[in-house]
Amino acid sequence: MDVRRFEIDGLVMVKPRRFGDERGWFSETWNAEKHAEAGIAGPFVQDNQSLSRVQGTVRGLHFQLQPAAQGKLVRVIRGRILDVAVDLREGSATYGRHVAVELDAEEGWQLWVPVGFAHGFCTLVPDTEIAYKVTAPYSPAHDRGLLWNDPALGIPWPDFAGAVLSDKDGKLPILAEVGNPFPR
Numbered sequence: 001m002d003v004r005r006f007e008i009d010g011l012v013m014v015k016p017r018r019f020g021d022e023r024g025w026f027s028e029t030w031n032a033e034k035h036a037e038a039g040i041a042g043p044f045v046q047d048n049q050s051l052s053r054v055q056g057t058v059r060g061l062h063f064q065l066q067p068a069a070q071g072k073l074v075r076v077i078r079g080r081i082l083d084v085a086v087d088l089r090e091g092s093a094t095y096g097r098h099v100a101v102e103l104d105a106e107e108g109w110q111l112w113v114p115v116g117f118a119h120g121f122c123t124l125v126p127d128t129e130i131a132y133k134v135t136a137p138y139s140p141a142h143d144r145g146l147l148w149n150d151p152a153l154g155i156p157w158p159d160f161a162g163a164v165l166s167d168k169d170g171k172l173p174i175l176a177e178v179g180n181p182f183p184r
């Protein structure tokens, strides 16, 4: 499995091997032992999937507060996204900094977003589907967010980002208002 790490510790991308043949390919998209070797341990309690029909759909930036904070293992099963994670860990040397990476169904890279980060994405083509595993169940009472296009974040969204955005996401607070949702 290919592994890619970032200056922001904790975030990691993995690419499980694909076994191709004349029919197509097979891949173990989650393997506890192999993912653990890359630092992705789970345990996962819920699988999510979402379809976004319009290019430029933005979902996020979201996180859940403790004790419902979620680690997320994100992959694209159709289309392509710019996937973004923002470090919100109190005292982190990279607090407020982000990673923005393209994930697509063709390549099969996955992004591990540990607890302590806000997560979101913009779709880069129509009819994009993502599937992701989370380490804690959905908890509306603990659901929080960060405004996707807060200038202070400096996220390089594509020009068409925000073509579709939920009302909720359009009203999320900026980083200066979010503060430290993940205290040490």
Ligand SMILES: Cc1cn([C@H]2C[C@H](O)[C@@H](COP(=O)(O)OP(=O)(O)O[C@H]3O[C@H](C)C(=O)[C@H](O)[C@H]3O)O2)c(=O)[nH]c1=O
Binding pocket: 048, 050, 059, 060, 062, 063, 072, 119, 120, 121, 137, 138, 166
């Ligand atoms: C997240 C979630 C949502 N829902 C229900 C609640 C709403 O009725 C509906 C849509 O929820 P929401 O608008 O929050 O969906 P997204 O905007 O795709 O949210 C996700 O967006 C970014 C990418 C994330 O990282 C999170 O996983 C998640 O917040 O699904 C559930 O029933 N369970 C869930 O786990």
